[in-house]
Amino acid sequence: MFDIKWIRANAEAFDTAMQRRGALFRADKLIALDENRRGVIVRLNEAQEKRNAASKQIGQAKAQKDEARAQALMDEVSSLKEFIQKGEAEEREAEKALREALEVIPNLPLADVPVGEDETDNIEYFGPNGSPELAAKARPPKPAFTYRPKEHYELGEAMGEMDFEVAAKLSGSRFVVLKSHLARLERGIGQFMLDMHVTEHGYTEVQPPLLVRDDALYGTGQLPKFEEDLFFAGQGEMRFALIPTAEVPLTNLVRETILEEKELPLRFSALTPCFRSEAGSAGRDTRGMLRQHQFNKVEMVSITTPETSIDEHERMLDCAEKVLARLGLHYRVMTLSTGDMGFGAQKTYDIEVWLPGQDAYREISSVSVCGDFQARRMEARYRATDGKPRYVHTLNGSGTAVGRALIAVMENYQQEDGSIAVPEALRPYMGGLATIGGR
Numbered sequence: 195m196f197d198i199k200w201i202r203a204n205a206e207a208f209d210t211a212m213q214r215r216g217a218l219f220r221a222d223k224l225i226a227l228d229e230n231r232r233g234v235i236v237r238l239n240e241a242q243e244k245r246n247a248a249s250k251q252i253g254q255a256k257a258q259k260d261e262a263r264a265q266a267l268m269d270e271v272s273s274l275k276e277f278i279q280k281g282e283a284e285e286r287e288a289e290k291a292l293r294e295a296l297e298v299i300p301n302l303p304l305a306d307v308p309v310g311e312d313e314t315d316n317i318e319y320f321g322p323n324g325s326p327e328l329a330a331k332a333r334p335p336k337p338a339f340t341y342r343p344k345e346h347y348e349l350g351e352a353m354g355e356m357d358f359e360v361a362a363k364l365s366g367s368r369f370v371v372l373k374s375h376l377a378r379l380e381r382g383i384g385q386f387m388l389d390m391h392v393t394e395h396g397y398t399e400v401q402p403p404l405l406v407r408d409d410a411l412y413g414t415g416q417l418p419k420f421e422e423d424l425f426f427a428g429q430g431e432m433r434f435a436l437i438p439t440a441e442v443p444l445t446n447l448v449r450e451t452i453l454e455e456k457e458l459p460l461r462f463s464a465l466t467p468c469f470r471s472e473a474g475s476a477g478r479d480t481r482g483m484l485r486q487h488q489f490n491k492v493e494m495v496s497i498t499t500p501e502t503s504i505d506e507h508e509r510m511l512d513c514a515e516k517v518l519a520r521l522g523l524h525y526r527v528m529t530l531s532t533g534d535m536g537f538g539a540q541k542t543y544d545i546e547v548w549l550p551g552q553d554a555y556r557e558i559s560s561v562s563v564c565g566d567f568q569a570r571r572m573e574a575r576y577r578a579t580d581g582k583p584r585y586v587h588t589l590n591g592s593g594t595a596v597g598r599a600l601i602a603v604m605e606n607y608q609q610e611d612g613s614i615a616v617p618e619a620l621r622p623y624m625g626g627l628a629t630i631g632g633r
Contacts, residue, residue, distance in 0.1 A: 195571045196296050198228045211302040214309050215532045219299050227295055231288035238281040245274040297412075298419050301567040303532045304541045310531025319527040319543060322508060329527075333515075336524045336548055337606050344608060345551035346601040347482035350376055352612050353631040356483075367480070368472065368487045375630035376600070379616070380490070382623030383603065384596040387492040387517050388465045391593055395513045397463035397494060402443035404466060405434035410446045413572035415538035425469045425487075436469035440493035441590040448497050449572035452583050458576060459506060460497040463593065465490065483597050484556065490596035496589040499576065500566070503587035507563040511543050514559045514593045520619045523602050524548040526555055540565045547598065551605040558598045561591030 201208050205221035212219045252267045308317045320329040350356025355376040361369035372380055391397040405427065411417040416424065416438060425436045437443060444462045453460075468491050479485035494513060498506045511527065518525045530542040539562035546555035566585035569575065575583040607615040613632025616624050624630075 195567065196299055197570065198224065198292065198296065201225065202228065208302070212299075214303055214307075215300055215535075216311060217300055224292070224295055227288070227292045231285070231292050234281060234284045234288050238278060238285060241274050241278050241281060245271055245278065248274065294418075297571075300535075300537045301540050301564060303535065303539075304563075307535070307541050308529060308531045309533075311533040312531070313534045315531035316528040316534055316544070317531070319529045321527075332519070333526075334519060334522045334524050337550060339550060341610050343550040343605060344612075345482060345549075346604040348551070349604050349608055349612060349614065349631070355631070358482075365487075368485065370483055370486065375624075375627070376604075378624060379603070379614075379620065379630065380596060380600045382620050383599050384465045384490050384492060386620055386623055387593055387596070387599070388463060390517060390520065391463040391492065391494060391513060395461075395463075395494075395516075397461045397513075400440075400444060400447070400462045400464045402437075402440060402447075402464055402466065404437050406437055406442055406446070407434060410442050410449070411435055413449050414442050414445050414568050415571065416442065419537060423471050425471060437466065438470045439468050439491065439590075439592075440464040440466040441495060444493060444495035445497075445568060445588050445590060446572060448574040448586065451574060453497075453574075453576040453586065455499065455576050455578055458497060458499055458586070459502065462495045463492060465492045465596070483601055486597065492593045492596060494561075494591045494593045497574070498587045498589065499578075500584070500587050503563050503565065503589060506587075506589055507541065507543075507561065510589055510591045510593075511545075511561045514545055514561055514591055517594055517599075518545065518547060518558070521599070521603065521617050522619075523599075523606055525558070530560075536560070536562060538562070538564045538567050540567070545594070547602045549602060549605050551608075556598065558602065559592040559594040562589065564588045564590070 196208075201221050201224055205225065208221045248267045248271045252264050252271070308315060310316070320326050347356060347358070350372075351358075353376065355373045357371040357373065358369075361371045364371070388399065392399045408417055411424070416435075424438060427434050427436065444464055447462065448460065467488055469488055472485055472487065483489075494510055496506050496510060515525070515527070525545050525547045528544045528546060530539075530544055535542050542560055542562040544557050545559040545561070547558040548554075549556050565587050568588045569585040574586050574588070576586050578584050603617060603620070604614055607617060609615060609629070609632060611632040613629050615629055616627055621628060
């Protein structure tokens with residue numbers, strides 16, 4: 195969320211950034227809301243000063259036994275009291291109007307983010323050195339097939355271990371029941387990813403709540419703008435939302451705190467179920483497991499200083515890439531355009547894994563740097579070496595989506611007889627099994 199003082203001081207830069215985002219927000223309209231708020235405050239302060247002065251004069255008039263003047267002053271105080279009550283209500287309304295306008299404005303993109311309208315304007319990213327050749331050597335190659343590779347749901351249903359019909363009876367569309375080896379493989383993938391981030395990448399494992407309050411969702415930017423994408427349980431003081439991503443509880447671990455600079459960076463990781471209504475994706479990816487209301491994901495969150503957040507973004511991307519490399523899955527990395535970035539992001543890398551059954555790349559991880567955008571909403575700060583509190587920078591990334599990793603393993607490691615070869619990295623989580631399914 196933005197500080198209106200910054201917008202007033204940087205109106206032209208704000209408007210330019212919003213134009214790059216393709217957003218319709220303008221500094222002059224926001225400043226007009228702030229001017230109205232300031233005007234109300236000025237009038238209110240003037241009325242309060244007059245009331246205070248008149249109140250003092252009442253005592254003086256009574257001491258002088260000037261009852262007429264005392265009564266006139268009391269009438270004035272009474273009138274000013276009514277004016278102030280109305281003014282305080284106006285101030286609350288003006289504050290609310292400005293706050294509601296500010297809280298739906300997306301984050302400003304960094305200067306190197308490509309300008310575009312949607313995903314068609316995303317640009318492939320080959321790492322800090324910018325070499326396609328070196329990136330190709332570092333990434334696993336596409337698998338070669340002598341037959342038409344099947345999609346994951348064809349393989350899973352043929353194995354009798356992926357059941358969408360039973361899931362629909364239980365819960366409706368966009369759910370799945372996994373059984374036997376596929377259930378174990380999906381669980382093993384999540385554990386493998388979490389173990390890798392904790393033991394090799396220095397993240398602290400967290401088991402967060404799956405139900406969160408509105409304040410937590412507001413802090414990371416899901417509310418108020420994306421309420422329709424959430425599932426809620428309970429009502430009133432007992433209303434909670436099921437987490438759409440572990441980014442919400444992990445990032446909010448530092449809400450309303452002042453950290454010491456020596457504590458940073460903080461790095462958290464969690465394997466959790468995630469719940470999304472997919473309200474904006476009606477009709478998309480209706481077959482299979484690609485877009486579900488409930489799915490598992492390993493999340494990474496970093497809390498850093500402003501000076502280190504860009505480097506941390508590259509580090510986090512590398513952590514997610516290493517997961518796919520260890521699994522032997524071919525992928526590419528895309529820098530999202532301004533029109534395809536998420537609400538709270540300054541810059542986002544998407545990792546897209548190759549799915550031979552679809553003959554297409556599909557997103558399996560998004561890694562974003564958010565600057566102080568979320569920190570301002572959460573009041574998350576740190577005390578710098580000069581002693582002054584500053585807002586932290588926050589980053590988040592999937593490391594990775596477990597269900598989509600299962601899809602990728604199934605499609606990339608499928609055999610002609612319908613069996614699935616288990617990647618070597620996952621065999622310890624499968625009791626040593628090298629193959630599952632098949633005739």
